[in-house]
Amino acid sequence: MEIIRSLEEIKAMNKPRALALGNFDGVHRGHQVLIRRCVEESRRNNWVSCALTFKPHPLQVIKGNGAIKLLNTFEQKEELIANLGVNYLVLLDFDKHLADTTAGDFIKNWLAGLLETVKVFVGFNFTFGKDGKGNPSFLAKKGKEHGFETEIIPPVLADDKVVSSSLIREHYAAGQVSQAARLLGYHPFLTGRVVHGDARGRIIGYPTANIEVPDYLLLPAFGVYAARLEVLDDGERVDEGMVYPAVVNIGQRPTFTAGEPSVEAHIPGFAGDLYHRRVRVTLFERVRPEMKFASKEQLREQIARDIEAGLRIFRQHPANQQKTCNGAFPNV
Secondary structure (H helix, E strand, O other): OEEEOOHHHHHHOOOOEEEEEOOOOOOOHHHHHHHHHHHHHHHHHOOEEEEEEEEOOHHHHHOOHHHOOEOOOHHHHHHHHHOOOOOEEEEEEOOHHHHOOOHHHHHHHHHHHHOOEEEEEEEOOOOEOHHHOEOHHHHHHHHHHHOOEEEEEOOOEEOOEEOOHHHHHHHHHOOOHHHHHHHHOOOOEEEEEEEOOOOHHHHOOOOOEEEEOOOOEOOOOOEEEEEEEEEEOOOOOEEEEEEEEEEEEEEOOOOOOOOOOEEEEEOOOOOOOOOOOEEEEEEEEEEEEOOOOOOHHHHHHHHHHHHHHHHHHHHHOHHHOOOOOOOOOOOO
């Protein structure tokens, strides 16, 4: 997949273009169906398949940076979309000018004009244009006038509910990462660099990797999670042999002085150095909510129970029926 970031690059594409259009926050199962439909149709017709999305998220421009927390970083979104087989990812800079562009002008100037699309794939509930007045039926009507076809993707269901970014956010807010995974089509994951923390985990006997994640990213409900930690190489791929079970604490550490939310991963039995390495933490299930303890000793005892529960979940989880760093699941 190539990423298109400028008008000049768009103009250089010399085949008929089909377009999957959306914000794709989470790249969930509904988005996956939409993008795959674009890819399949493009292959049949010898078109170029494109996914078009906006950066930053429109609500961050319209309502301010704090208006919405995102389910993925932009790098994660690019990776997830690339895995669906699309030829190009077109990133449109969403600014005040684009926010003030009417739905009709967006269709005329961008979809039919600059992009010269032959077919647009869009979700049933997608809105666009100034004040969100554009909708799929409007797009289909105007598309005919401008010479392109529109395919509206119907709702995708999981557990008898419509898959949506808002429903995934509800599961995040409740710490229900396994339920969120059924909607996403993959397990929620966090990616970041390991940085120095305050070393409190080491002091109480359970050292942690403090993972730096962007502040615009939505974190699940505070608490302790059973997880898998993968160390990444410079190319953002998993470094072979560096996959571990982990117990991850997400929260403000209320037993100490509560501060900004942090993501800290403890790898049972690990004695190496991960500072400055990029890691990916995949969350499987919440072990317990965040708690405040009366003493470090109570906290230490609870962490021991958390590790036991986290390792049990890790070993039994279907996603981990594969070899890890030492050729088998660590027996710790």
